[in-house]
Amino acid sequence: MSLTGYKREDGRWGFRNHVLIMPLHQMLSAAARDVEESATGAVAVSHDWSQVIEKDHERIIHSLAGNATNPNLYATIFLSLGTPIEDEVINRAKSYGKTKLVNLTLSNAKSIDNLTAQAKSEAIKLVEQAKAQLRVAAPISAISLGLECGGSDAYSGITANPALGVASDKLVGQGATSILGETMEILGAEHLLAKRAVTAEVGQQIIDVVARYERSINYEGIDIRGAQPSRGNIEGGLSTLEEKSLGAAKKAGNAPFTGVLEYAIAPSKAGLYFMDTPGHDIEQLSGFGAAGVNITVFTTGRGTPTGSAVMPTIKVATNTQMATAIPDIIDLNSGTIADGTQTLEENGQLIYNLIIDVANGQLTKAELGGHHEFNLSRLYSSSL
Template sequence: MRTIKAYKRADGSVGIRNKVLVLPSVVCAAETARMIAGQVQGTVALQNHLGCGQIGEDAKMTVDTLVGLGRNPNVFGVLVVGLGCETARPHAVAEAIAASGKPVECVVIQELGGTLNTIREGVRLAMDLVQRASMEERVPCDAAALCVAVECGGSDPTSGIAANPSVGSACDRVVAAGGTVILSETTELIGAEHLLAKRAVAPEVGEALKAICRRMEQRAADMGTSLRGGNPSPGNIEGGLTTLEEKSLGCVHKAGTSPLQEVLPYGAAPTRKGLVMMDTPGFDIDSVTGMVAGGAQLCVFTTGLGTPVGNPIAPVIKVTGNPATYGRMRDNLDVNAGRILEEGLSIDEMGEEIWREILAVAEGKQTRSEILGYCESSFWRCGTCV
């Protein structure tokens, strides 16, 4: 059994960071949440541009995502900040998060008589949470508790040649250690979904994978357009990718060679260990946010063209297969998989290096995006405003 030093949570999960999250239940409370977090060192405010004007499954998905983010193992405790009249009821969100055993507080602007009173009370509560979090200590934990999200953005041909296969090799090591890997970006499986479906543990899992790809294409068709109108992106095309299928064939390499265990809706927690697929868009920030809501403690993110994107809850390890990009954007990148092209390293050797980086970050090593303070978040939507 491989062990890592991490934080044991009340629900049995394992965190690799010890965050106090200031979580706005609605966009109308987002600035107040940011102001509270700005006053209390040791907190992080999540960006939320939704929370009201939503109905049905769209409203439910936002609430489920909020709750999933609050329940992420990297979060010690949560301060929910609400307005009071939103669809995503702040007290209900707080109660659902608290069911995991975390300490949770809630402040509501309308109940407290305005933002100044809310900031004052929020700062007091957040300070208490941070002080309690500071008493937590890392203890030996089984690496099988790791849940690793994988993502790619700003792809170019080196992504499919070097970076994604190397990450796939590392992901096979995560699975071999008993952990979980979440693959995402349904749009970037289209044209290659049959290859992953062949590795499904049961026919219904393979069919579920094909179904989310069909549904994603149908969404675009219902708007009178095609996914191929925006995928590959202009940057992908300038980088040398020509078709969605070509991009997908490179993207799927992040999945390694492990069997596909299940297909998850956006933001849902895996129910099985090993490789799983989450139905997300190709938009990086929406996709990573969904996987973190599903419980991923860290993300391995490949990029050929380079990107600074991070996450407020989970550290993001940036891997590029392009040596020129690594030289040009060294401030934003953690691993140079372009050594495969320049130095003749094998994919397996680079996969081992990325696996070691995953373990180091799990034990506290800061990623470049963490050091620079990048903490983007954005929720996917399945409906329109009302």
């Protein structure tokens, strides 16, 4: 199958050519959404950051700057107040890539109405420029794939997750990058992933990241092993955390783990990686976006419409009943494996094919539904 994309000046590849509207203060989120509605082809995000200096300051700066320079973006328009802390985000973004960046400040515009009008004019101009850029032939190694699951059920570990693992292995085998996240989701299975590490050091890093996560949860007085699986997981047929984790890990196929990434940090070379992310779906997608992931496959047994502003998100159903009940949010059904009408390899090939089709421009159900959720991940309370 042939692949096309947008070659970026920094050597990365994008499969979308969006103009992102990113507010750098929560009070400008409504203005960002207003710009999106007036400039077809632009996408906006909103968040709750009010620029207070938090313990998570570096994590937030990196997340904002990383998403603003995702390779799927032609340009990013920052809406800012005009403060030094916002300059920190913008300067960080400039250091990450060659994405065209425009900063419009409230201090110069004098009013939110003026700022919004300026942003609308700039967005319309940039969208037209983006439309003029042509796709060119791209190698499979251009793909940076995010592996996610949410609303897992008893079928997750025997249908969609291992089928996604088949697709991931095919991509990694051709020089692509694949990133598995959700630290909570591999509790009890970390030793199996560590055995697949390219070096003993990487294997120990996987063990250490999971241990660090469990220590932080225990410090808060939470028994994570007793709190998981979630109510939705149990209603879907999962009985233990270990069962859930073993199933979640199958998204990563059988390829060796090249390295371990901190949240929202981009890998330095191709291969399969584990990223330390929260289990929260939107925070995980935001971490992937900041790390340069340009397409994500999201398996689900209970159903979720969640998408991303910076990357297409493919939804794969674990069971036919759910895929049939909510076809407006599901892109592909892996329940056919349990139904006996497809083999694991056959369904995995379909996921692989769909990844290529979506990379080539086919819209996902999340994109068609306007789902481009975004959230900032915090480890600490934001109160001072």
